[in-house]
Amino acid sequence: MTTTGTGTAVGALLRTWRVRRGLSQLELAQRADSSSRHLSFIETGRSRPGEELLLRLADRLEVPVRDRNALLVAAGYEPRFRQTPLEDPALDTLREGLERLLAGYEPYPALIVDGAYRVVAANRGVLMLLDGLPEHLLEPPLNAMRITLHPEGLAPRIRNLPEWRGHLLAQMERQLVLGRSEELRALYEEVAAYPHPDPTPEAEPPAPVPYFALPLVIEHDGQLLSFVSSISTFNTPLDVTVAELAIETMLPADPATVKYLRSVGG
Structure with missing residues (x-):
């Protein structure tokens, strides 16, 4: 031919x-x-x-x-996969289901991000962790990577910042290998260039715990909290918007975190 x-x-x-x-x-x-x-x-x-x-x-x-x-x-064919805005009525059932999932996970933190880590939805557990952040970081659209690694964001509160930062950057690097998103690459270059603030020494580190995965150890209102992150995506999606959604749930990694979240979360 x-x-x-x-x-x-x-x-x-x-x-x-x-x-x-x-x-x-x-x-x-x-x-x-x-x-x-x-x-x-x-x-x-x-x-x-x-x-x-x-x-x-x-x-x-x-x-x-x-x-x-x-x-x-x-190749000269029509696109096969549509890209439906999340606010479109066609996705009402999906959106409502995701909102119920986030609410049902409370008081533990959970959020949904798109392919560029823009926060699509978050529950009260996440909002609690964002208490006290400067307004310029909380202006929509919120970006989970920017909020976490920015020196005015959560970074100073994260007690194992070098390990957690390395985990997040490696996660983004894997995504860049899998896809060709220029927006994601620009975000990666931005957050990778942030200075690394030292965590505040207000509380002593917790006693060693046999974690089963790398935890996020973060201070909130004088209390050290430990979480293990789990990320879920949709199987065999037929829509670009749905394919790029990721649901992140933060599982308490020790009894003290469970007790604290239940006490403040009602």
Whole structure:
């Protein structure tokens, strides 16, 4: 087949994703029930992939839903995945369910962020931790990474800031490998450049606890609280907005944190 501009465009994108995932043409072809010869023709623009094969390749490469639309358009097809604003009535049921989930998790903190860590919703447990932060950090849209790592944000209250900061930056780095978001890269460069304030020495560190995961150890009103974070996303999303939502719940990591949150949370 003669090389076309469309074939060249989608082929180059596919090759970029394949290299990013560290797969050979043979490995990807086998996973997608194709042949390395056909995949080679696609990547060099000598052949245009069928729509279903293209989606299968994207699935095996774990291409984010937003970027699957870009692959489809580059191949001359219509986007397959819609992007519905979260406030759209079509997502009323989803939105109401998420709000019930956050409220049901109280008094423990829980929030929902989008693909650039903008806070979509948060419960009272999160708002409690934000008490006393400067207004300029709390102006919408709130950004979870910015609030956490900014030297005027939660960073001075985090007693294990070097470890927690390293965890958050590594999390963002993994996302940048998986996707091509320029907005996320700009956010990463911003928060990675923040100075590292020393935690306030008002309270003694808690006695060693056999944590089962890296905790967030944070001071609130003179009390040290310890949380382990869990992040949930939607399985097989068919909407870009839904695909990029993440629900983060903060599980108390010690009995003292449980007791304190129950006392202040009613």
